Amino acid sequence: MDTFPTEGVELTHLMVVSDLEQSRNFYRDVLGAEVYREYGGTSCVLQFQGTWLLLVTGGGPTEDKPSVTFAPPGDPDRVSHQLTMRVPDCRKAYEILRGRGAEFLTPPNDRNGEIRCFFRDPDGHLLEISEIV
Structure with a gap:
């Protein structure tokens, strides 16, 4: 019996960006x-x-995608997806990422069992760091 996914399948998250160099530097350096x-x-x-x-x-x-156009987010306040990173210490990760230039919407927020905060990449894609407590 054929199954999917099979061994060897890997997931890639595609993000459309307006300035490749700026975005590459953000994901690499921040x-x-x-x-x-x-x-x-x-x-x-x-x-x-x-x-x-x-x-x-x-x-x-x-x-192979005759009706599809790729474009970066038009409005960073309207989100259709986000990248969430589960971290062992949200407050520490927040300080490290802020020191590298990430601009957060708010400081870490304790949400009764989860500490989380959000920031954006240069094109407005929403990113989250989250800690389960």
């Missing part, structure tokens, strides 16, 4: 992701905590 490969100034593959991040510049339809 979050500590490792650049794996770059493609012609239009995409960058990073490894981050066992996951692949693919940063791509926007673009129009192609043969």
Whole structure:
């Protein structure tokens, strides 16, 4: 019997960005992701905590996605997805990331069993650090 997913399947999170260099630098220098490969100034593959991040510049339809256009978020206050990082110490991670240039919406907030806070990448993608207490 065939099954999916099978061994060897890996997940890649794709994020459309407006400035590839600025976004690559954010994910590398602020979050500590490792650049794996770059493609012609239009995409960058990073490894981050066992996951692949693919940063791509926007673009129009192609043969295999004839009605799809890739574009960075138009309004950072309207979110359709976010990247959440579970951390052992949210307050400590907050201080480290702030020191690296991350701009948080608020300081860590204790939500009865979870401490969390949110920040954005250069294009407005919402990111969260979260600690279960």
